[in-house]
Structure formats: structure tokens, C-alpha cells
Amino acid sequence: MTAPHELPARPGPAADLAARLSAxxxxxxxxxxxxxxxxxxxxxxxxxxxxxxxxxxxxxxxxRDDAFTEFAATVGSWLLRGHGPWTIESRATGxxxxxxxxxxxxxxxxxxxxxFLRAGAEGQGIAQEATRAARQQAWALGLPSLVSYIDPQNxxxxxxxxxxxxxxxxxxxxxxxxxxxxxxLVYRHPRPEIAG
Numbered sequence: 001m002t003a004p005h006e007l008p009a010r011p012g013p014a015a016d017l018a019a020r021l022s023a024x025x026x027x028x029x030x031x032x033x034x035x036x037x038x039x040x041x042x043x044x045x046x047x048x049x050x051x052x053x054x055x056x057x058x059x060x061x062x063x064r065d066d067a068f069t070e071f072a073a074t075v076g077s078w079l080l081r082g083h084g085p086w087t088i089e090s091r092a093t094g095x096x097x098x099x100x101x102x103x104x105x106x107x108x109x110x111x112x113x114x115x116f117l118r119a120g121a122e123g124q125g126i127a128q129e130a131t132r133a134a135r136q137q138a139w140a141l142g143l144p145s146l147v148s149y150i151d152p153q154n155x156x157x158x159x160x161x162x163x164x165x166x167x168x169x170x171x172x173x174x175x176x177x178x179x180x181x182x183x184x185l186v187y188r189h190p191r192p193e194i195a196g
Contacts, residue, residue, distance in 0.1 A: 006068065008040045025078055028086065028133045033126065035086035035100060035133055038075050042087045045096040046071045049116050057151040058116065074101060083111065083141055088121075088130045097121035100130040102138050102146075107179040109172065110145045113138065113189060115160070127160055135164070135189055146189040147172060149181055161187035 009015040025037035038046075049055060050067040062070065078084035083102035090097055098117030105112065113135055115127050138146050148166060150157045166187035173186045 003064075003068075006040060006043055021079075025084070025086070026137060028137060029091065030129045030133050032091055033097070033129055033133070034089045034091050035130060036089060037078070038071070038085055038087045038099070042096055042099075043068065043071055045087075045118060046099065049098065049118060054116075054119065057154040057157065074103065077103060083138065083143065086130075086134065088117070088126065097126055098130070100127075100134045102134060102141075102143070107176070107181040108149065109175050110147055111138065111143045113146050113148050115157075122156075128164060131160065131164055136192075138189075139192055148187045148189070149176075149184040150187060152183065152185050158185065158187070165190050 009018055022037040022039065027037070028035040047064055047067045050058065050062045050070060051064055052061055055061045074085050076084070081104055083104075085099050085101040085103070088097045088100055089095065096118070098115070098121055101112070101114040103112045103114050104110075113131060115131050115134075117127055135146060147169065148157070148161050150161060152158075166189045169186045169188040172188065173184070176182050176184060176186070
């Protein structure tokens with residue numbers, strides 16, 4: 001049974017307000033993907049990822065309630081910072097494939113481009129397509145810089161960061177000493193005017 005806090009608001013003024021706020025999040029489209037504002041209906045896909053061993057590189061796996069708290073906090077950053085997560089959806093089928101985020105979490109020193117997919121969506125170039133679109137939006141939003149904090153054991157994320165042109169920044173890694181992110185690799189994303 002779905003917990004009450006995971007259910008959408010009942011029809012009425014509160015649900016209408018939620019829909020209006022959600023509509024303010026910029027929707028992005030790529031050849032195969034739609035990046036849109038997350039809704040409560042997306043939480044099962046979020047929990048599927050964060051509550052599984054697949055979340056080991058994101059301080060997981062989480063319990064379902066902790067995954068919900070992480071979901072709510074991450075989605076809330078749209079209100080607090082003007083950037084946050086998108087649900088990655090297949091344009092062909094409408095299936096939720098994963099999430100891509102422009103985050104600023106505790107211990108982050110600068111805005112972060114993060115990404116995580118459901119198991120069935122990996123190995124198809126989906127993360128690369130979604131991160132390129134999100135990164136372009138980061139620059140359109142005027143973010144001063146953008147990095148990805150990556151667990152050194154997460155070879156797939158390292159490879160993706162390098163494939164999309166991000167470069168390791170050891171000076172930024174040194175700044176993480178003494179924080180909960182100490183030991184993370186920092187990959188800096190190039191601004192469009194210097195992208196190669």
C-alpha cells in the first residue's frame with residue numbers, strides 16, 4: 001500500500017497550485033527524451049533507484065522514507081535556488097527512465113550536475129543526452145560554474161563526465177577536505193564559450 005505522503009494532492013486549490021508551480025520548471029526536449037518537472041507519480045522510480053544497491057555511489061542504499069526526504073529536498077531546490085531535478089522520460093513511450101539534477105546539496109561547494117538512471121535505461125546514451133541538455137540549461141540559468149561530484153569507484157559516471165567534456169579538477173577536490181564529500185572526484189563542466 002502506498003503511504004499517504006506519497007499520494008498526490010486531492011483535486012482542489014492545493015493540487016491546482018502544485019500544477020502551476022510545476023509548470024514553471026523549464027521542460028527540455030532532446031531527440032529521444034523529455035526532461036520535465038518531477039511529480040509524486042515519479043517517486044516510485046526514484047525509490048527504485050535510491051533504495052537499491054545501485055545507490056551505493058550516492059550514499060545509499062536508502063530506506064524508502066529517507067529516499068522520499070531526499071526526493072522532496074531535491075525537488076524543493078527549484079523553489080529555493082531556481083534549479084533542481086528533472087524527470088527523464090522517453091518521448092516515445094512516456095516511461096520514466098531516471099533523473100538529472102542541477103543541485104546544491106550540503107557540502108557542495110558549487111552547483112552540481114548529477115544523474116542517475118533506472119537499470120533498464122543504462123547503456124543507451126540516455127544519461128549523455130540528458131546531461132548535455134541539463135548542462136545547457138544550467139548556463140541559460142546563469143549558473144556561475146558547474147561540476148559533478150563523483151564517487152571514485154563509479155567508473156561509468158567518470159566515463160560519462162569525460163565523454164561530455166568535463167575535466168577533473170584536483171584543486172576543487174582539495175576544497176572538499178573535511179566535508180562529507182571528501183574523497184569525491186570533481187569534474188568541471190566547460191562553459192559553452194570554451195567548450196571544445
